[in-house]
Amino acid sequence: MTSPLPPSPAVSVLDLAPVVPVVVVRDAADAVPLARALVAGGLPVIEVTLRTPAATDAIRAIAAEVPDAVVGAGTVITPAQVADSVAAGARFLVSPGWTDVLLDAMQASGLPFLPGVSTTSEVVALLERGVHEMKFFPAEAAGGTAYLTSLAGPLPQARFCPTGGIGLASAPDYLALPNVGCVGGSWMLPAEAIAARDWDRVEALAREAAALRT
DSSP, X not given: OOOSOOSOTTSOGGGSOSEEEEEOOSSGGGHHHHHHHHHHTTOOEEEEETTSTTHHHHHHHHHHXXXXXXXXXXXXXXXXXXXXXXXXXXXXXXOSSOOHHHHHHHHHHTSOEEOEEOSHHHHHHHHHTTOOEEEETTXXXXXXXXXXXXXXXXXXXXXXXXXXXXXXXXXXXXXXXXXXXXXXXXXXXXXXXXXXXXXXXXXXXXXXXXXXXX
């Protein structure tokens, strides 16, 4: 099976799966079996956050050993992290927020990217820079579905991957919005399952999340 995302910024990460698992890898040895479980459950797009020392090695391992996964780097906040993520084999980049310096680095990488926004002004500023796809973060704390619904009228050209506080029960409400392509979440990765290396449970929860596509 060929990975669904060619290495081209013209391909939208938002349209590959209804849910993007947001993964915190503490032990790089868990990266490959975890990714295989997510892919088997129907969630091939995997965001590995750069929150732990193991993150870059995890991206490298998934990129090398799980060809059906589209692995990206999340919590990217510096140009150096952009470079490290590209070198590790990341296929896309996600940031919790953005600055001109960070945006320049992400654009120069040649990878698809989702800069984080939580205000209308940030959205407008990105649209001025030619960026139309964004991460809405922290989604629940920043206004949730009501806020995104309000943006759809005046800014229909902006599309979002809301992330932050979203779970299985609330995800369908986000996915029903016209300006939402997918949601990010970690509910299919419960800490106890990861600690026990219960990959069958992760696969089952991933399959449940993959069925949310509207």
